[in-house]
Amino acid sequence: MDVSFMYHGFGLRTVECSRTEYKDNGIVLNVQTREEKLCCPECKSRKIIRNGYSIRRFRCVPIGRKPVYIDMRVQRIKCRVCGCDQQEAIPFTMGKRHTTHRLERLVVDLMKIMTISETAAYLGLSWSTVKDIHKNHLKHNYACPDIRKVRFIGIDEFAVRKGHVYKTIVVDLETGHIIYVGDGKGADALDKFFRRVRKWEVNIEYVATDLSAAFISAVKKKLPEAQLVFDHFHVKKIINDKVDNLRRSLYHSKLYEEQRDVIKGIRWLLLKNGEDIKTDAAKKQLEEALKINEPLAKAYYLKEKITLVWGQLDKTAARAWLYDWIREAIRSEVTQLIKAGMSMFKHREGILAWYDKRITTAMVEGINNKIKVMKREAYGFTDDRYFELRLLALHDAGITSFL
Numbered sequence: 001m002d003v004s005f006m007y008h009g010f011g012l013r014t015v016e017c018s019r020t021e022y023k024d025n026g027i028v029l030n031v032q033t034r035e036e037k038l039c040c041p042e043c044k045s046r047k048i049i050r051n052g053y054s055i056r057r058f059r060c061v062p063i064g065r066k067p068v069y070i071d072m073r074v075q076r077i078k079c080r081v082c083g084c085d086q087q088e089a090i091p092f093t094m095g096k097r098h099t100t101h102r103l104e105r106l107v108v109d110l111m112k113i114m115t116i117s118e119t120a121a122y123l124g125l126s127w128s129t130v131k132d133i134h135k136n137h138l139k140h141n142y143a144c145p146d147i148r149k150v151r152f153i154g155i156d157e158f159a160v161r162k163g164h165v166y167k168t169i170v171v172d173l174e175t176g177h178i179i180y181v182g183d184g185k186g187a188d189a190l191d192k193f194f195r196r197v198r199k200w201e202v203n204i205e206y207v208a209t210d211l212s213a214a215f216i217s218a219v220k221k222k223l224p225e226a227q228l229v230f231d232h233f234h235v236k237k238i239i240n241d242k243v244d245n246l247r248r249s250l251y252h253s254k255l256y257e258e259q260r261d262v263i264k265g266i267r268w269l270l271l272k273n274g275e276d277i278k279t280d281a282a283k284k285q286l287e288e289a290l291k292i293n294e295p296l297a298k299a300y301y302l303k304e305k306i307t308l309v310w311g312q313l314d315k316t317a318a319r320a321w322l323y324d325w326i327r328e329a330i331r332s333e334v335t336q337l338i339k340a341g342m343s344m345f346k347h348r349e350g351i352l353a354w355y356d357k358r359i360t361t362a363m364v365e366g367i368n369n370k371i372k373v374m375k376r377e378a379y380g381f382t383d384d385r386y387f388e389l390r391l392l393a394l395h396d397a398g399i400t401s402f403l
Contacts (some may be wrong), residue, residue, distance in 0.1 A: 006031075010060050010068070011102035027066055030309035032073040033088060040079035047080040051396050058093060059125065060100045067124050070100070072105060099125075099133065107133045115377075131386065138389035144393060145179040147172075148200050152357065154208040155215050157185035158371055160387075169391065171364045173208065177395045178367065181388045187218035194222040206357040208364070210234040211347060230350035231361040232310060238343050239306055240271055242336040243299045247274040249336070250296060263290045263296070270296070274304050295334045302329055302337060306344075315355035322348060 006012040010029075014037040021028040037047050060071040071090075078085045092100045099107075103123075110119045111134050119128045122371045152173040157166045168189040170180040182189035197204065210228045219228055246294075247270060251263045269277060269286045277283055290297040305325060312318040322344065329341030344351070354360075371391065381387035 003034075010070075011100060012060075012070070013244045015072070015092075025066065026069055027063060028069045028071055029060075030073075033075065038075065038077070038088065040077060040082060040084050041086060042084040043079060043082040045079055045081040049078040050079065051076040051078045051085065053088075058098055058100055059103055061103050061106050069269075071150050098192055099129070101256055104133045104137070108137045131383070135386050136382070136390060137215075138386075138393050142392040142396075145177065147179050147196060147202050150174075150179060150202055150204060152206045152208070152359055153179075153189070153204055154359070154361045155212065155360055156364040156368060157189075157212075158368045160375075167388075169364070169367070173359050173363055173369060175395070176363055176367070178391050185212070185214065187214045187221075190215070190222070191219050194218075197223070200259070202313075206359055208359045208361045210361060211238070211258055216350075227353050227356060228350040229353045229357060229359055230347055232354075232363075233365075235344075235347070235351055236303075236306055239299075239303045239340045242269055242340040243296075243303050246295060246334065246336040247297050250293065253345065259289075259292060263293070267291075270300055272305070295332075298332045298334055299337055299373075302332070302340070309351065310354060312355075315352055319348075319352055322351065367394065 003016065006015065006017060010377050011029065014033055015031040016034050017029050021030065038048065040048055047243055053073050053075045055073050056074050058072065058349055060068040061063040062068055072090065072113065073297050074090065075088045076086065078089050092102070094101075107119060107123065107125075107130055110122065111130075114122070116127055116130050116134070119125075120127045123130070139380060150172050154171045154173050155168065156171075157168045159165065160167050166183075166185040166189075168182040168185055170193055171183075171191070172179050180190075180193040182192060182300050196202075203224045204223055207226050208227050208231060209222065210218070211234050219226060221386050244267065247263055247267060251260055266286055266289045269282055269289075277286065286300075290300055302325065309318055309322050309325065326341045326345050326348075327342070329337045332338065333339075371394070374390065374394075375381070381390075
């Protein structure tokens with residue numbers, strides 16, 4: 001078989017094909033290293049003694065739907081120069097693998113548009129072989145993301161499976177790449193990331209996160225120069241939760257027994273943004289409920305006003321607006337609103353930091369949604385390291401399929 005065809009078709013260098021066989025609905029190429037290319041695998045000397053051989057079989061890229069096998073006569077060599085006594089080097093594979101580099105590249109390409117099961121069925125490989133090829137590729141290309149130029153990060157956690165098993169991800173908010181995956185959702189989940197930050201002397205300026213006490217304390221301790229920026233959604237969730245808690249307490253209060261049906265029926269109207277309530281009937285229902293329940297009315301209007309904190313001209317105006325909101329909440333004499341006001345005061349600097357750098361965790365939440373799709377399509381992952389590598393490569397994924 002022509003040497004150029006061997007190279008361009010199958011990626012085989014330095015070998016020649018002595019015989020072609022057709023058996024078991026496949027094609028078998030019997031190859032061996034060309035005489036002029038045979039040398040010591042250590043010092044590359046041509047002064048060698050042949051010391052027997054063995055036959056190794058490899059899978060190569062198919063021709064159409066027919067699998068192609070390579071039966072190579074692997075020569076054992078003893079070098080007269082360096083004394084090396086071992087098998088010759090095989091340029092088209094690595095170590096003890098039974099697949100060629102060209103086939104492994106094909107597997108990686110197919111994995112961008114197919115699942116593991118589909119790729120394995122198409123190429124006639126086992127599921128574990130395809131997964132191992134893909135895992136090795138991910139480990140080589142994505143295991144250690146370069147974080148030296150990272151300036152703005154987002155942190156969030158997600159549930160891996162039932163049983164309170166979580167992972168924490170760190171996302172570069174400029175590129176949208178996951179740059180770290182940690183186990184758990186506590187402060188210790190970020191320890192390895194902070195060690196890498198110190199090692200590479202990374203200058204992280206802003207960190208977008210939710211109001212997790214663990215994340216806040218970890219960032220303040222490990223990145224004292226970085227500014228925390230709290231996400232809009234999670235800040236608004238503080239008052240939303242207090243409004244809902246207030247609604248529940250009023251529902252169970254004897255003072256409002258006659259209004260229970262009204263209080264129970266307006267939960268989603270209370271939690272919705274006012275501008276999202278479109279129908280006249282819903283607006284009328286909400287207005288009537290607030291008219292007969294003063295604590296709930298105070299809570300609702302404070303909930304609506306908090307969004308204006310992010311609509312001011314500058315940070316100074318926003319600070320004045322937020323302080324007025326906090327004073328109003330504390331003076332409301334409603335326990336749940338007082339708690340919301342105190343919480344807002346505690347996190348005021350992180351809320352107002354949005355005016356210094358307008359970042360949120362929206363990108364991180366979007367990535368979490370992709371992860372949920374990935375887990376659902378894969379029916380879970382048994383190989384935790386492979387799962388982490390898939391996360392680190394998520395920005396380069398084609399269709400997110402992993403079966």
